[in-house]
Amino acid sequence: MSNDVRNRALAGWPMKGNRWWVVVFAGAIAVPFAFQRWRAAQQDVVAGPPEKALPIEVLRETLDFGTVGVQSRFPWCIRVRNRSAMDVVVEDVYTSCRCTIVDKRSFTIPAGQIYDLNLIIDLRVRTGKDDSAARDFATDASFRIKDESRPARWELRGRVIVPFVVQPSQVRYDDRSELAPAFPSQILRVSLLRPIESLSVECTAEGFRAALRPVPDSRDYQIELRSNDAVPPGDLSGDIIIRGRYKDGRSIEPYHVPISGRIVCDVQTNPSHIVLPAAALGTFAEETISLRSLTGRRFAIVRWEAAGAGLTIQKDANGSNAFVLRQEYHAEREQQTKAVFIVRDDAGKEKTATVRIQYFGIKTN
Numbered sequence: 168m169s170n171d172v173r174n175r176a177l178a179g180w181p182m183k184g185n186r187w188w189v190v191v192f193a194g195a196i197a198v199p200f201a202f203q204r205w206r207a208a209q210q211d212v213v214a215g216p217p218e219k220a221l222p223i224e225v226l227r228e229t230l231d232f233g234t235v236g237v238q239s240r241f242p243w244c245i246r247v248r249n250r251s252a253m254d255v256v257v258e259d260v261y262t263s264c265r266c267t268i269v270d271k272r273s274f275t276i277p278a279g280q281i282y283d284l285n286l287i288i289d290l291r292v293r294t295g296k297d298d299s300a301a302r303d304f305a306t307d308a309s310f311r312i313k314d315e316s317r318p319a320r321w322e323l324r325g326r327v328i329v330p331f332v333v334q335p336s337q338v339r340y341d342d343r344s345e346l347a348p349a350f351p352s353q354i355l356r357v358s359l360l361r362p363i364e365s366l367s368v369e370c371t372a373e374g375f376r377a378a379l380r381p382v383p384d385s386r387d388y389q390i391e392l393r394s395n396d397a398v399p400p401g402d403l404s405g406d407i408i409i410r411g412r413y414k415d416g417r418s419i420e421p422y423h424v425p426i427s428g429r430i431v432c433d434v435q436t437n438p439s440h441i442v443l444p445a446a447a448l449g450t451f452a453e454e455t456i457s458l459r460s461l462t463g464r465r466f467a468i469v470r471w472e473a474a475g476a477g478l479t480i481q482k483d484a485n486g487s488n489a490f491v492l493r494q495e496y497h498a499e500r501e502q503q504t505k506a507v508f509i510v511r512d513d514a515g516k517e518k519t520a521t522v523r524i525q526y527f528g529i530k531t532n
Contacts, residue, residue, distance in 0.1 A: 222251035232325040236420035249276040256313040263307035266292035340428030344461035350394035357388040372405025374398035403428040445527040475504025496528040
């Protein structure tokens, strides 16, 4: 090769090399972009079309109840609008907090109309950030809509002013005989968190009274709950209601402390409720029950009877007040029967004691 040819070849080599590196550099940029576009296209195929909009919405202004005083039965209404051209059936409404009661869990909203859903909220429950005298409250409300694969969910929020804390927050009595003496007194403590001018209490439970007095050497108060000697039989129902005023004259929202319990017949069955396991039709199950006086008094069993198909009652030879209940699985699905005992107390009065029985019959081939 002549020097002239060789020199021309060497002189052209860098130019050819530069063109080659340009191609490599352009490819290095283009390939990742092409891969990203391919991957995005694949994701679009996998994801499918975007989810369709839900047919209902909750008006935004009803999702924040603002700032209110703590209370156990705060009423609030959220407004649900049907924004579709067809009626919408709401099959269920549930909340993320057991502190919220919904007045109606299933309903229909006509096309283009608004439905007012009423709530009762126990604001004593701590669901958010808490700085003692004031706390944030939040709970989710979810709507299960007919023919929709996913629920509609919104968050209800607010801020709760807490003037005091009551311990215990409710009064629960065990079942008590109608022949027993008065309920033991209960003491509740009211711990103030804000400056308060005055407090007062009343009791709405029949046969009970409440008294408020300051705790010595403290800003706190205590409430003494007492019962009269004669409390009517049945379920106890009522509240201790605390009212008051702040130092600036504003009223405190009434605060309810629920009272619960039962006054029952002195003679009770043990157990009072039997749940039998599921079994095939035509089979039998047995349970032994006994009767006793809650106050230890003497009583006589006058007679007994079975109410419901397939139930028989036999006196147990091993106990004077014990009985064997034999239940035949007489019908399909869930069924209920009961054993009824008539007893006479030491004052000669006849009373009724009952055992409820539940069973689930299964049809077999």
